[in-house]
Amino acid sequence: MTSQSQGIQQLLQAEKRAKDKLEEAKKIFGNKLRQAKEEATAEIDHYRLQREKEFRNKQTNVMGSQGNLSAKMEEQTAETIQNLTSSYHKNMESTMKKLLSTICDINPEVHPNFRHAV
Known part of the structure; x- marks a missing residue:
């Protein structure tokens, strides 16, 4: 055991x-x-x-950096605004003259379809 x-x-x-x-x-x-x-x-x-x-x-x-992109966009926007403003000032006078001459210079004529009663 x-x-x-x-x-x-x-x-x-x-x-x-x-x-x-x-x-x-x-x-x-x-x-x-x-x-x-x-x-x-x-x-x-x-x-x-x-x-x-x-x-x-x-x-x-x-x-590019975000600041750089933002500055470029602002610069382009300012340039575009300046170009549009200068174009406006350059063409305003000639456009106004054309508009006034078209409105004010009236040449009265008899309409071709008007029949003269005899």
Whole structure:
């Protein structure tokens, strides 16, 4: 009986050691998994920041800065307004003369369809 109980004790101890080793392996696996996840997240963040920086550089090169676009638009608008104003002042007098001559210079004529009663 003692040998049987010793055998059972050895089996129980072996089972306990196996359980402990399994628990430790699970902890190690969990730590490695967590570490791999953290490294992957850091790498993803680094890649994302790099791509966003490249995108902003390309956007700036293609479109220019917003302040620059706004200033260009204001400059073009002011130039257009100035051109229209100068064109108005240049053509106003000649247009008014043509308009007044058309309205005021009346040449009375008999309409061709008017039949003179005899």
